[in-house]
Amino acid sequence: xxxxxxxxxxxxxxxxxxxxxxxxxxxxxxxxxxxxxxxxxxxxxxxxxxxxxxxxxxxxxxxxxxxxxxxxxxxxxxxxxxxxxxxxxxxxxxxxxxxxxxxxxxxxxxxxxxxxxxxxxxxxxxxxxxxxxxxxxxxxxxxxxxxxxxxxxxxxxxxxxxxxxxxxxxxxxxxxxxxxxxxxxxxxxxxxxxxxxxxxxxxxxxxxxxxxxxxxxxxxxxxxxxxxxxxxxxxxxxxxxxxxxxxxxxxxxxxxxxxxxxxxxxxxxxxxxxxxxxxxxxxxxxxxxxxxxxxxxxxxxxxxxxxxxxxxxxxxxxxxxxxxxxxxxxxxxxxxxxxxxxxxxxxxxxxxxxxxxxxxxxxxxxxxxxxxxxxxxxxxxxxxxxxxxxxxxxxxxxxxxxxxxxxxxxxxxxxxxxxxxxxxxxxxxxx
Amino acid sequence: xxxxxxxxxxxxxxxxxxxxxxxxxxxxxxxxxxxxxxxxxxxxxxxxxxxxxxxxxxxxxxxxxxxxxxxxxxxxxxxxxxxxxxxxxxxxxxxxxxxxxxxxxxxxxxxx
Numbered sequence: 454x455x456x457x458x459x460x461x462x463x464x465x466x467x468x469x470x471x472x473x474x475x476x477x478x479x480x481x482x483x484x485x486x487x488x489x490x491x492x493x494x495x496x497x498x499x500x501x502x503x504x505x506x507x508x509x510x511x512x513x514x515x516x517x518x519x520x521x522x523x524x525x526x527x528x529x530x531x532x533x534x535x536x537x538x539x540x541x542x543x544x545x546x547x548x549x550x551x552x553x554x555x556x557x558x559x560x561x562x563x564x565x566x567x568x569x570x571x572x573x574x575x576x577x578x579x580x581x582x583x584x585x586x587x588x589x590x591x592x593x594x595x596x597x598x599x600x601x602x603x604x605x606x607x608x609x610x611x612x613x614x615x616x617x618x619x620x621x622x623x624x625x626x627x628x629x630x631x632x633x634x635x636x637x638x639x640x641x642x643x644x645x646x647x648x649x650x651x652x653x654x655x656x657x658x659x660x661x662x663x664x665x666x667x668x669x670x671x672x673x674x675x676x677x678x679x680x681x682x683x684x685x686x687x688x689x690x691x692x693x694x695x696x697x698x699x700x701x702x703x704x705x706x707x708x709x710x711x712x713x714x715x716x717x718x719x720x721x722x723x724x725x726x727x728x729x730x731x732x733x734x735x736x737x738x739x740x741x742x743x744x745x746x747x748x749x750x751x752x753x754x755x756x757x758x759x760x761x762x763x764x765x766x767x768x769x770x771x772x773x774x775x776x777x778x779x780x781x782x783x784x785x786x787x788x789x790x791x792x793x794x795x796x797x798x799x800x801x802x803x804x805x806x807x808x809x810x811x812x813x814x815x816x817x818x819x820x821x822x823x824x825x826x827x828x829x830x831x832x833x834x835x836x837x838x839x840x841x842x843x844x845x846x847x848x849x850x851x852x853x854x855x856x857x858x859x860x861x862x863x864x865x866x867x868x869x870x871x872x873x874x875x876x877x878x879x880x881x882x883x884x
Numbered sequence: 885x886x887x888x889x890x891x892x893x894x895x896x897x898x899x900x901x902x903x904x905x906x907x908x909x910x911x912x913x914x915x916x917x918x919x920x921x922x923x924x925x926x927x928x929x930x931x932x933x934x935x936x937x938x939x940x941x942x943x944x945x946x947x948x949x950x951x952x953x954x955x956x957x958x959x960x961x962x963x964x965x966x967x968x969x970x971x972x973x974x975x976x977x978x979x980x981x982x983x984x985x986x987x988x989x990x991x992x993x994x995x996x
Contacts, residue, residue: 647935649928708929718931755932767931 454539455546458677462552468669469559473500473566475662479717480570482655483766485648487838488574489848495569495581499562502586507558514594515557521605523595542676556673561597563670564622565589570766571630574640575835578843580828584633584819592629592814596807597621606803611796613803614787616685617674619729619780620807627773628808630764632815637828639763641835648765653713660717664693667724671731681732688731689724692743696723699747707751715751718771722750725775730783738786745782746775773808780804885980885993886954890945891917892965892973897943903964907957909947910996917944923971942973948983950993 477496481489503511510529518525528534531554539547565585572581599606600621606613615621640648650656672686700719701711726746727739734742754770757763764770781804784797822828829835834842841847890900897914904912918939925938949957954977961975985995 647937649930649935704929704932708932708934710929712929712931714930751932758933 454537455542455548455677458542458544458546459549459552461678461682462548462556462673462676465669465673466552466556466559468666469556469563469673470500470666472663472666472670473497473559473563475659475666476563476566477659478655479659479663479721480573480766482652482657482659483570483650483714484573485838486651486849487847488840489651490844490846491578491839492569492573494578494844495572496566498578498582499566499585502582503562503565503589504558506586506589507554507561511561511589511594512554512557514590515561515597516554516602519603520598521608522599523604524598524602543681544677544679546677548676553676556676557597557601560618560622560670561589561593564593564618564626567622567626567772568630568633568768571634571764571768572637573765574839575830576637576828576839577826577830578839580822580826583826584822584828587818588629588815591818592811593621593625596625596811599806600803606806609799609802611791611799613799614733614783614791614796615729615780615803616732617671617728619725619776620803623725623728623772623776624780624804624807625776625811627769627771627776628811629815630768631762631773632812633819633828634762634764634769636816636819636823639761640765641832643763644758650714653717656714656717660720664720664724667693667728671724671728675732685732688734688736688739689727691736692727692731692739692746693720693723695740695743696720696726696747696750699723699744700751701747703748703751718754718767719747719751722746722771722775725772726779726782729776729779730786733783733787733789733791735788738782738788741786742779742782746778749778750775777804885983885996886949886951886977887980888947888949888954888957888961888975888977890961890965890973890975891919891942892945892961892975893967893971894941894943896965896967897945900945900961900964903960904947904957907953907960909949909957911947913946915944915946917942921971921974940971948980948996950996 473496477493480496481493484492508531510526512531513526513528514524516524517528534550536551538550540550540553542548565588569581598604600613600615601607613620642648668686668689671689672682675682675685697716697719700715700722704715705711723743723746726742730742731739750771753774754767756770757767780800781797784800785792787796819828830839830842892900918941920938920940925936925940928935928937947957958975958977965975966972982991983995984991
């Protein structure tokens with residue numbers, strides 16, 4: 454077993470783990486204060502649910518067997534995997550299978566969490582938990598298999614370049630978000646009420662954690678330490694920088710100011726676009742991909758107002774559009790003679806197939822949830838705020854310094870709860 | 885007695901407080917407020933979506949004074965609050981029927 458490569462993959466896995474709470478803060482700062490906890494939890498719960506599903510059958514469906522559409526059940530519960538079990542990385546070195554599985558597990562976690570931004574403020578938390586559990590099963594695990602598990606996209610000639618997940622993660626989450634939004638519908642007051650972010654410092658903190666973690670996400674995808682690892686990390690930085698500037702320039706010209714939210718959004722757009730491409734382009738290519746992604750995504754986030762779908766925090770405009778840009782641009786910009794029309798065609802097939810498959814399956818899934826248990830929170834709950842109705846909490850204490858007078862003695866008694874969600878919030882607490 | 889209420893720009897609070905102290909005012913109440921007058925609000929941009937923020941942050945200062953001091957005190961507050969730019973706020977005075985100092989039970993002007 455190669456200790457250097459295994460160690461690097463483990464460190465990268467820890468970095469990727471940090472991205473999910475980073476994403477939670479990034480999204481959480483952008484919603485109104487009445488639903489920030491719900492927004493945080495929609496991401497954070499993915500660490501709980503998807504990690505478990507990954508070890509139960511996710512790893513097996515994505516990375517066991519050589520089927521072109523999906524893996525097999527040979528590694529259910531990581532059956533038979535021992536501490537000294539290994540796999541070969543791209544350089545032919547043996548790395549610990551546990552380290553690889555952990556790294557990939559955290560990819561599945563954040564992909565599901567990414568969709569939450571589109572559904573801000575208005576879904577039942579129980580329905581969301583079921584949604585991401587089923588979604589990773591029927592969408593993410595198969596698509597990860599297509600791209601990285603030896604599935605049909607990996608078998609194309611030339612094979613689709615998706616270094617760290619432009620198709621499997623970002624296009625996938627962006628399209629899934631779009632389909633879910635079309636089923637769930639708009640927030641009450643969309644385009645009418647002001648819905649400005651309640652805490653931009655939180656957004657910047659989240660962006661910083663994402664950027665930091667993304668080095669593990671991108672460079673870690675080499676599954677070892679070599680020249681490509683360094684190139685990927687380097688390109689991650691400069692594409693992100695270029696995208697931040699690209700977004701800000703567009704915004705200054707179009708809207709008259711260099712905004713904090715624009716700088717953060719541009720950085721994330723750049724991170725998304727360099728994800729599929731950064732291991733296969735030179736520094737100039739990375740800068741070009743970054744600046745194009747920043748400017749185009751800055752424009753793309755306004756489409757929801759024109760087209761009338763309430764992708765609340767622009768998962769489609771940033772992740773789907775940024776993912777498509779990075780995936781297609783690497784077709785022409787790939788170095789070492791790989792770039793060209795044939796490669797571009799493969800890239801387009803990769804992006805197009807994920808868009809088609811994910812949209813249809815996610816739409817049906819969201820519709821089934823909406824028609825059975827109901828995806829959307831009750832109107833009253835949405836107006837009051839899903840923090841109260843779904844979690845029986847509020848994020849901030851707005852009472853004055855000596856706010857204790859607001860708390861009655863009954864409320865501090867621990868109370869067994871037999872119901873959940875809106876029912877619990879509506880009932881009087883019985884001590 | 886009169887109640888003088890001033891709704892003014894938050895950053896003028898220190899000047900007003902000092903001017904009132906110089907005049908001999910013993911106490912006052914300050915609350916954060918929001919509202920708009922003729923200046924209306926301002927525009928903010930979030931990912932290209934423009935929001936008109938029409939309620940601007942203000943500070944509301946309340947002072948109880950004896951009738952004879954009221955007019956002069958209004959002028960003191962106005963002078964301290966003024967920047968000359970739109971959005972400086974308003975100051976007004978209304979009659980007060982009674983006032984009681986909670987600790988001692990003193991009533992009327994003695995309570996001030």
